[in-house]
Amino acid sequence: MKKSIKTLLLLGLLVAVGCKQTDQAPTETTTETTTTAGPTGQSGVKDETSSPNIVQTAVGSKDHTTLVTAVKAAELVDALSNAGPFTVFAPTNAAFDKLPAGTVEDLLKPENKEKLSNILGYHTYVGSLKTEYMQDGQEFDMVFGGKVKITKKGDKTFVNGSEILASIPTSNGIIHVIGDVLLPK
Numbered sequence: 001m002k003k004s005i006k007t008l009l010l011l012g013l014l015v016a017v018g019c020k021q022t023d024q025a026p027t028e029t030t031t032e033t034t035t036t037a038g039p040t041g042q043s044g045v046k047d048e049t050s051s052p053n054i055v056q057t058a059v060g061s062k063d064h065t066t067l068v069t070a071v072k073a074a075e076l077v078d079a080l081s082n083a084g085p086f087t088v089f090a091p092t093n094a095a096f097d098k099l100p101a102g103t104v105e106d107l108l109k110p111e112n113k114e115k116l117s118n119i120l121g122y123h124t125y126v127g128s129l130k131t132e133y134m135q136d137g138q139e140f141d142m143v144f145g146g147k148v149k150i151t152k153k154g155d156k157t158f159v160n161g162s163e164i165l166a167s168i169p170t171s172n173g174i175i176h177v178i179g180d181v182l183l184p185k
Contacts, residue, residue: 121144128174
């Protein structure tokens with residue numbers, strides 16, 4: 001609706017300006033038309049100057065190809081590309097390899113999209129959780145699946161017993177790399 005109103009206002013302005021300039025010689029104009037393939041979500045926005053978001057960062061990681069494949073299969077790319085902020089506990093490829101044989105392949109099937117979405121939602125918190133602010137015994141409600149529990153042992157921070165191996169700030173939140181897949185209870 002807003003696009004239609006803007007187009008009408010622009011057209012009206014062009015007509016008004018064109019009517020006032022009747023004493024000038026006509027000039028040749030070229031019109032360029034652009035077609036789009038249909039609606040694009042937040043992931044379709046191209047921005048070469050901003051810091052990468054969670055999805056863009058994960059796509060660039062050779063250690064998270066399985067996670068990226070799962071996010072795409074669950075159709076969560078647009079959701080995780082939004083403004084956020086989000087905290088994603090991101091299992092590595094090695095973490096997915098620890099699951100029983102065939103588990104990942106089964107979850108990637110279209111008929112298991114909801115189950116996959118729930119598992120990925122259990123890795124996602126709405127808000128930005130930095131490890132330096134996490135306290136031993138804290139619990140956080142995840143997007144799906146319930147709560148995760150934080151434990152501290154010396155300088156190390158764990159989520160449901162899985163050590164946070166690295167933390168990567170992004171434009172729409174933070175990624176905490178973990179070595180295990182978190183399963184909702």
